[in-house]
Amino acid sequence: MNAWVRGIVTQRTGFQEGETSMKNIIGRKVGMTSVFTADGRYVPVTVIEAGPCIVLQRKTADSDGYDAVALAFGDVKKSRLTKAMAGRFKSAGVDAKKVVREFRDGIDGMEVGQAVTVESFQAGDHVDVVGISKGHGFAGGIKRHNFVGGSRTHGQMIHRQPGSNGDTNAGHTSRGSRRPGHYGVDRITHQNLEIVVADVERNVLLVRGPVPGAKNGLVIVTAALRPPSKTAAAQGAK
């Protein structure tokens, strides 16, 4: 998790021109369940405890070379912070938080100290959710690349082996060849997930379907980069 605690800037363009509300939020994946929607459907959802986030810093092209907003999220003991981070919070006059992330979109009018809550999301919105996928260690081709593998029986001696390694005349393994190796702990973005409920009282977002990462993992929810077009949505509703 530490690898992306600092320094990664999220740059997306899923925002409409002139959109003011901040459709970016940092949260924690609580787990999954199913809920009934108002129209009686029973929908699988991921529960994300999101926000309230506080604007820690407003970066501008003049002072920092780019425009961004740094959001802070999650309770933390003060003694757990590095002095550098403590200093950032102190100079901003903001309570210390655990995680800081920068966002480049939908940041018009954001000021230091301002809070970002799930209020900016509505049921029916489409969002992209970023998380760090579960670690699988050193995984074989079947788990890692959906290889089929060999037959367990019928005298075969190739069961879970990856098979051919490619052209022997080439004299080298072609680039990007799918082999066993480390799998998981990657930054994964799931696009166009539907918000089922945005619970302002409890700071909870219910997102339809699964979300990358383990329980208690950090997730970032932003407005969908490529939301389904309205005509497609209308057809889907029919």
Place this chain on the structure above:
Amino acid sequence: MNVIDLLEREQLKSDVPEFRPGDTVKVYSRVTEGGKERVQMFEGVVIVRKGGGNGESITVRRMSHGVGVEKSFLVHSPRVEKIEISKRGIVRRSRLFYLSEKIGKAARIKEKKVAR
């Protein structure tokens, strides 16, 4: 309490009557047909009651024009308007799948006499 437990608890109905497999119930569910919504009644024997929390479901079996029909309902679904008990049955197992192999008189269930 855990947020997930809270969310599930909120969706539970408080007015679900006590019933078990073997009982005959009337299930009133809302169905949408041709853009119109109406309440449909389905009466039959509860042959399975499974799951917990807001995902609890029952399977109800009835004979319809000589054909056995089984229908599953989510007990806590907002589309299920209400569940009424019409008969109490005496059965000795929790899954009454054997009913589907029996026809006519053999498919009867002993009725429990309820004190009025």
